[in-house]
Amino acid sequence: MxxxxxxxxxxxxxxxxxxxxxxxxxxxxxxxxxxxxxxxxxxxxxxxxxxxxxxxxxxxxxxxxxxxxxxxxxxxxxxxxxxxxxxxxxxxxxxxxxxxxxxxxxxxxxxxxxxxxxxxxxxxxxxxxxxxxxxxxxxxxxRPDWRLSLMKRLPVSEIWGIASRLERRLVAMGITTIADLAAADPVQIRKAFNVVVMRIALELRGIPSIAAEEDRTGKKEQLIVSRSFSEKITTRAGMRQALSVYAQQASARLVKHQQVAKLLTAFAGTSHYSEQRSFPSVLVKLPAPTADPVELTRAAHTLLPLLEDGTRYARAGIMLTDLRPAHVYEPLAPFRHPHEDLGIAELIEKVQRREGRDLLGLGYAGLRPGPAWQMKREMLTPRATTHWDELVTALA
Missing domain, CATH: 3.30.70.270 (Reverse transcriptase/Diguanylate cyclase domain)
Structure with a gap:
């Protein structure tokens, strides 16, 4: 491998x-x-x-x-x-x-x-x-002795799949290095943790135990659209626009990967170092799995009543879970909104793919000029491989 x-x-x-x-x-x-x-x-x-x-x-x-x-x-x-x-x-x-x-x-x-x-x-x-x-x-x-020496020097956190919280639990058991985990009893590791950690231990011994995963670019378990703001948002009106933009971006990604979502989580948060600390979130179960930007925006806006005007929010985002293939799920007519039959999500995704993401917006996401909270990119390097107007000009 x-x-x-x-x-x-x-x-x-x-x-x-x-x-x-x-x-x-x-x-x-x-x-x-x-x-x-x-x-x-x-x-x-x-x-x-x-x-x-x-x-x-x-x-x-x-x-x-x-x-x-x-x-x-x-x-x-x-x-x-x-x-x-x-x-x-x-x-x-x-x-x-x-x-x-x-x-x-x-x-x-x-x-x-x-x-x-x-x-x-x-x-x-x-x-x-x-x-x-x-x-x-x-x-x-x-050399085998060199490999063993290296694994004895490296902490267990250097292993793929071992995060800091899991590392602390391993250290509590006396497993501090990669060599320690490789030498541990796989059965005991499974009892103390789970089958995933046991497979990692087996793979360190040279025993293939982790199967190949399908292409992650098209089949995701969750989808997150989130950004830190260049300028703090202090009003519900400003957050309404941010959530609208994120819902539209999430819709475009679902369409691109031919998926629909059943659950939406909207969240916002202040800086962890701010005197005002607020981290509201809301989980919305959508009426039916969908990629429609109107439905996703409506669900995301349910976060707004939980916000307080004057609070300096530094970040917000949308997470979609319970994703399903769009071609498998076809909702019954009573559960579909009329605007979903118009293919708004597909239309927006197609226009943005051809003409640029900022050309077309839906509702609050289409307000111009661009909001001040958006990421600042004045120092952007040329994107010559994807933008015709940024091709390098050579003069002879």
Whole structure:
């Protein structure tokens, strides 16, 4: 099993002077490079990031018929049985993947190859952290005593799937390192925790126990649209517009993934450091599973009576759960609203996909000019791969 991750460590140079990456800045004191560093603040470029991820996945698909896209910047590739036992062939494959993605896409990646998913993730992290591997780590090709030494040094929280709360419970049992969990009795681990932790322990021993997941880009268990505000919202009117925008965005995502939702949770919150602390939320059971923006907006607005004018809300969002395939569920006529037959959700999604997300809005979500609380993106870098008007101009 091989994994890739885009964040391969590199030492770059500017004018012949070493320029430390994020990892090396933890080791080398920043003052050593104060004269050479020039920092620039840039806005988040989600469009470019998503497009580069899509292109990277297309390149990775050339190396295997069995590609599992795990997240926007991670994927699992199943290695051909023909070379599964050949360490040199696996190393050559890893370097080929690394070099091809760098050449065709222009982004650095690192590759970890191992017998199980958990070990592949650990191998990937090793390739990223230790320069000696140059971005490619074949776990079976390393010495057993070195692997054991590494696992004894790394805390159990370094394992994929072990969060801080679970780590505290493991530490209470005397399991503090990865080696401790690998050596633990799987039956006792299951009794003390659950089958998921037991499978992680088995995978650390090289026993495949975690099955492949379906493509997450099209089949989600929940959908969340949430943002922190650039300027605090202090009125119900302002929050009404924010919830309307989020409901419309959630509707567009459901349509894109051909899903409908049955449950909606709307929430808002102040800063955790604010003297005014308020975190209202409401759970709404929709009359029928739907992706209709009108119904989702109406449900989200049930949060408004719980808000207090004058409270400085820093964040709000919508979470949709109990998602179902749209083609499977077809509600009876008495449970459908007339406007749902007009296909408003599909129309908005189609227009926004072709002309831009901000061109068309429904109700309060369509008010112009844009609200002050929206994310500020004045320092946005060009999105040349997805926007014609931002293509680079070359002059000869």
């Amino acid at each position: 091989a994994t890739w991750n885009r964040d391969t460590p590199r030492i770059r140079t500017r004018g012949g002077v070493p320029f430390p990456t994020r990892r090396f800045s933890r080791i080398l004191h920043l003052s050593q490079y104060r004269a050479e560093l020039q920092l620039t603040a840039l806005s988040s470029n989600y469009e470019l990031y998503g497009d580069m991820s899509r292109r990277t996945m297309e390149v990775l698909a050339r190396f295997t018929p069995d590609l599992e896209v795990y997240s926007i910047d991670e994927a699992f590739l199943r290695v051909s049985p023909r070379i599964a036992g050949d360490v040199q062939a696996l190393a050559d494959l890893g370097r080929d993947i690394r070099d091809t993605v760098r050449r065709l896409i222009g982004v650095p990646v690192c590759v970890g190859i191992a017998e199980t998913r958990v070990l592949a993730k650990l191998s990937n992290r090793t390739a990223k952290k230790l320069p000696v591997f140059d971005g490619v780590c074949v776990w079976p090709g390393t």
